[in-house]
Amino acid sequence: MVTKNFIDCGxxxxxxxxxxxxxxxxxxxxxxxxxxxxxxxxxxxxxxxxMPDLEVEVEYQNETIGKYSLDxxxxxxxxxxxxxxxxxxxxxxxxxxxxxxxxxxxxENSCVPGGGCC
Numbered sequence: 567m568v569t570k571n572f573i574d575c576g577x578x579x580x581x582x583x584x585x586x587x588x589x590x591x592x593x594x595x596x597x598x599x600x601x602x603x604x605x606x607x608x609x610x611x612x613x614x615x616x617m618p619d620l621e622v623e624v625e626y627q628n629e630t631i632g633k634y635s636l637d638x639x640x641x642x643x644x645x646x647x648x649x650x651x652x653x654x655x656x657x658x659x660x661x662x663x664x665x666x667x668x669x670x671x672x673x674e675n676s677c678v679p680g681g682g683c684c
Contacts, residue, residue: 567615568623576654584623585611587636591627623648 568586573579611617622636624645634645652658 567611567617567620574653576657578654580653583620585617585620586623586625588625589627 567583569581569583571579571581624634624636626632626634626645633648635648637644637646652660655661
């Protein structure tokens, strides 16, 4: 269980808690984690950490450590991309329906350090 406490760019304190799984892949298949072992780790985590029903986040090593959501298609689990966004759009004067990539900002409206913009 991983809890992240932070303050967004609008000054709002936030907290996120996820059930974090770290996947490690190796050529040594003789020592792979059996489903029963994984199940016992999950059961122990829920008991000891008193975990509520949480979103699952998966860490997986590529060129760097990537964080993924976990989805199930009815047959198998799939790693799905996670995305980031500004959590304080209203503090920046950006409507929530605005596509941030499409904004053409003139130099006179640009953010400056300490200006309170994202």
